[in-house]
Amino acid sequence: MGERDVELHIYPKMEVKFSPVNCTAYSRSEKWHMSSPTRVKEEEDRDGQNGDTCPEYFRWIHEDLRPWAQTGITREMVERGRPAADFRLVIVDGRVYVEKYAEAFQSRDSFTLWGILQLLRWYPGKIPDLDLMFHCGDQPNIFIGNYSGPRPNTTAPPPLFRYCGNDDTLDILFPDWSFWGWPEIKIKPWTSLMKELKQGNQRKKWIDREAYAYWKGNALVSWSRYRLRKCNLSTQYDWKVRVYMQDWLKEVKQGFKNSNLADQCVYRYKIYIEGISWSASLKYILACDSVTLMVNPHYYDFFSRSLVPMHHYWPIKDDNEMCNSIKFAVDWGNAHKQKAQAIGKAASKFIEEQLNMEKVYEYMFHSLNEYSKLLTFKPTIPPNATELYLEDLACPTQGLTTKFMMDTLIKRPSFSSPCFLLPPFSPTALGYIQTRKETLIKQIEMWEKNMSFG
Structure with a gap:
C-alpha cells in the first residue's frame, strides 16, 4: 500500500x-x-x-x-x-x-x-x-x-x-450547485426533490398521462428554445407539443406556486433543451418516468456523457425539422407504449440509483x-x-x-x-461509445425520413 x-x-x-x-x-x-x-x-x-x-x-x-x-x-x-x-x-x-x-x-x-x-x-x-x-x-x-x-x-x-x-x-x-438547493427559484435540495419526484411519478401511471411532449421554461435565452416555441399547438397544426413560457418575475411574486417540479410529471414525454448552455433541469426531467425527448445537446455535464439514445432518452433534431422530429417521437411512443415506458423507466432508474x-x-x-x-x-x-x-x-x-x-x-x-x-476508457472503448450513439441517432433519423416506426 x-x-x-x-x-x-x-x-x-x-x-x-x-x-x-x-x-x-x-x-x-x-x-x-x-x-x-x-x-x-x-x-x-x-x-x-x-x-x-x-x-x-x-x-x-x-x-x-x-x-x-x-x-x-x-x-x-x-x-x-x-x-x-x-x-x-x-x-x-x-x-x-x-x-x-x-x-x-x-x-x-x-x-x-x-x-x-x-x-x-x-x-x-x-x-x-x-x-x-x-x-x-x-x-x-x-x-x-x-x-x-x-x-x-x-x-x-x-x-x-x-x-x-x-x-x-x-x-x-x-x-x-443545485444539488444542495436553488433558493432563487425555490428548487429544493436534490435528496428532498428526488423523493417528491418519485411520489409525483406514482400519482399518474405513464399510460394515463397526457399523450404529448411538455416543456416549460424561458424560451428567450437561445435560438433552440425560440425554435421550440414554433412547435406549440396552433390553429393550423398540432405537433403534439405543449410549450409553456416561464415568467420568472411573475413566479417570484406568486411564490413559485406554478413551478413545482413534482407536479409536472403528468405528460408521457418531457423535452430537454439547452438554454445559454447546458441546463441543470436535465436531472429533474430524467427523473420523471416520462420519455425524455432530448434536443441535440451541444454541452454535457458530469453524468450525461453516459446516457444512451433509445435507452435513457429519445434524440430530437436541433434544426428546422425540430417540430417534425418531436411529433415523430410522440407518435412512435404512442404506437409503442411498452417500449416508450421502458425508456422513461430506465432514465428514472439511472437517476435514482446512480445520481443520488x-x-x-x-x-x-x-x-x-x-x-x-x-x-x-x-x-x-x-x-x-x-x-x-x-x-x-x-x-x-x-x-x-x-x-x-x-x-x-x-x-x-x-x-x-x-x-x-x-x-480510464481505452481508445477502442471511447470509439465504441461514440459510434454506438451516432448509429442509434442515425437509425432514428432514417425512421423519421421514411416516416417508418421501425
Whole structure:
C-alpha cells in the first residue's frame, strides 16, 4: 500500500459526532473546524469497505484530466486560470481556504462551496491537499484550439473546474450547485426533490398521462428554445407539443406556486433543451418516468456523457425539422407504449440509483482525488485567501439559503469508503461509445425520413 493509499484509507471504525452550526453565536472562535471532529466511541464499521464499483460515468473523470496526465499540474498552470475563475479553492490539512475573484450569478458559488464543505464532513480525513480554480458560469471557456498545435512548446491549458463542457473545450466538470438547493427559484435540495419526484411519478401511471411532449421554461435565452416555441399547438397544426413560457418575475411574486417540479410529471414525454448552455433541469426531467425527448445537446455535464439514445432518452433534431422530429417521437411512443415506458423507466432508474447524493459525493471525491494526484507542488494557503467555515455560508443570508444549507448539512460521516473507480476508457472503448450513439441517432433519423416506426 502506497503513501497516498494510507492517507486516503477508510476513516477509523468509530462514530464521529459533528458540532452543530450555530448562527445565533456567530463568531470565528466558535466555528467548526473540519479537521477536528469529536470522536465518541469505537464501533464496528457498519458497511465495511465499500466493494461497489462506481457508475460508468465516473470514468469520464480520467478524460477530463487527460490534458495533464503526462505533464502534471504546476502551480503556474493553476494560476493561469485566474482570469476565468470566480474563486480559488485550497484545501490544506482538511481545512478549506477560498480567494474570491468575481461575484457568481445568484448563489452558485456559495452552494458549490457548501457542497465541498459537506464532502469533507462525509469523508473526514480523506480529502487530499489541493489547489484549484473554479468558474460558476454557464459556458466553458478553456478552448482546445488555444492549447494545441504542432509546436513542442505549446502552452499547457490551465485546469479550471466548472459545471459543463463540450467537445471544443477542456474544462474539468463538477456537480452543479443545485444539488444542495436553488433558493432563487425555490428548487429544493436534490435528496428532498428526488423523493417528491418519485411520489409525483406514482400519482399518474405513464399510460394515463397526457399523450404529448411538455416543456416549460424561458424560451428567450437561445435560438433552440425560440425554435421550440414554433412547435406549440396552433390553429393550423398540432405537433403534439405543449410549450409553456416561464415568467420568472411573475413566479417570484406568486411564490413559485406554478413551478413545482413534482407536479409536472403528468405528460408521457418531457423535452430537454439547452438554454445559454447546458441546463441543470436535465436531472429533474430524467427523473420523471416520462420519455425524455432530448434536443441535440451541444454541452454535457458530469453524468450525461453516459446516457444512451433509445435507452435513457429519445434524440430530437436541433434544426428546422425540430417540430417534425418531436411529433415523430410522440407518435412512435404512442404506437409503442411498452417500449416508450421502458425508456422513461430506465432514465428514472439511472437517476435514482446512480445520481443520488451518495454517488454525487463519491464523484466529487474521485474528481478531487484524481486531480490532486497530478499536482507537482505542495498546496499552500494563498496570502489573500480566507479560511471558510460553515457559518460563513449558512448564517449571513437566512431565508431559504440557510434552510437549504441546514437541510443538506452532513451530520455524520460515511461509514464506508467511496466506490471503486474504474480505470480510464481505452481508445477502442471511447470509439465504441461514440459510434454506438451516432448509429442509434442515425437509425432514428432514417425512421423519421421514411416516416417508418421501425
